[in-house]
Amino acid sequence: MSQWIRACATDDVDEEDLIRFDHAGETYAIYHSPEGDFFATAGKCTHEDVHLCDGLVMGHLVECPKHNGQFDYRTGEAKRAPVCVNLRTYPIRVEAGAVFIEVP
């Protein structure tokens, strides 16, 4: 059954950046878009097990730090080789300066 978990404060993530969030043995990435919206995806690249938190956010794309594969973090869509498999995304909610993620 899914549950909402507090991931971080809104101030913890700079605009056009991401941070890593670990919970119950899983790793997630929390994004802050240039428009001020928040998004969440799986924390590791689908190409190889590399944490995306060391990658680069450009607009609505996140680039993996190892092989430069890119995803649209709003939809999880794989946008640039070598990534071929989409990234899983998670619902997110912002309340009272905190970011909550709905995890399975």
Add this chain to the structure above:
Amino acid sequence: MKRDYSLLGPDGARAVETGLAAAEWYHTEVPRKVMKELMQRSDQPAIRDTVIWLGSMVVLAGIGIAFWPSFWTIPAWLAYGVLYGSASDSRWHECGHGTAFRTAWMNNAVYEIASFMIMRNSATWRWSHARHHTDTYIVGRDPEIAVMRPPAFFKLILNFFGVFDVAAALPRLAYNAVLGPTTEEKTFVPQSEWGKVARVARIHMAIYLATLALAIWLGSILPLMVIGLPRLYGAWHHVMTGLLQHGGLADNVIDHRLNSRTVYMNPISRFVYWNMNYHVEHHMFPMVPYHALPRLHDAIKHDLPAPNPSIAAGFAEMWPALRRQLRYEDYFLRRELPEGAKPYREDFHRAALGDLPETAIPAE
């Protein structure tokens, strides 16, 4: 220890079993704010460099064609050859990473042009280079090991004129055009891309056949001097700089400070090579574009072995090590780290990191 470099062989399988393949590599700590600034993309430096690169090629080829077959065209062809047969290697590399330009189509356009010049299938090599970064110099996993052990000096020297590269590229081109990727290529190219491998090979082959037909029709090698042959007569610079990247250093390790080399180079070589002389830095942080590598070097050099001060110094260090590997394949250079640097990561392959009985290494 005998090494089997086949991607289908036992060394590769063992690397997967032991966890050496796809391992987590050592990274020097860099504050996130600094790294974000270093990773920023920009079109401007690469547009400037590409205009200079392709513009110079047009001018030089124009001089070569206008005054053909005068001996006075030789300097123009030599310079054109380096821009075609060597600068294409670094453009292929940087645009393959997608870091040279900020704009995706610019990276892709230059990547396709450079891939053709350097005689690499743009679809195949994108994936081979991803593996090179995952498993840098892991025997049986890395398809881009330039100097295998024992080093084949005859081959290395002939390759300064592209001989073996081209001799391998042309049959592969024909195979890819007719049948798609080879069995080995299928180990790192996803099936969804196999059709693209064949399409790219057919386009490259059509251009070469058209150039050859023109040369026959004109009764002159001039068209081949412009397309095709510069991959031979201009290859020396990319081979020279490419050998320095990893030559004589460790294999089967997970610390780029042990298997990669940074060399200070003159401005012309850095233009041709697009700053890949900062090779430890590039492998550790492939997200950083070529134009920011000097700044990355300044940020992390306290944690890296001292760079070689010149190309000549790099060869003076590397060549004797390669010669020693002729007799003792496990030999490699282990360079001192500066005081205060984090120790080399030795948790995987102590044996590969110099934990060998001295008596096992023959004296010079």
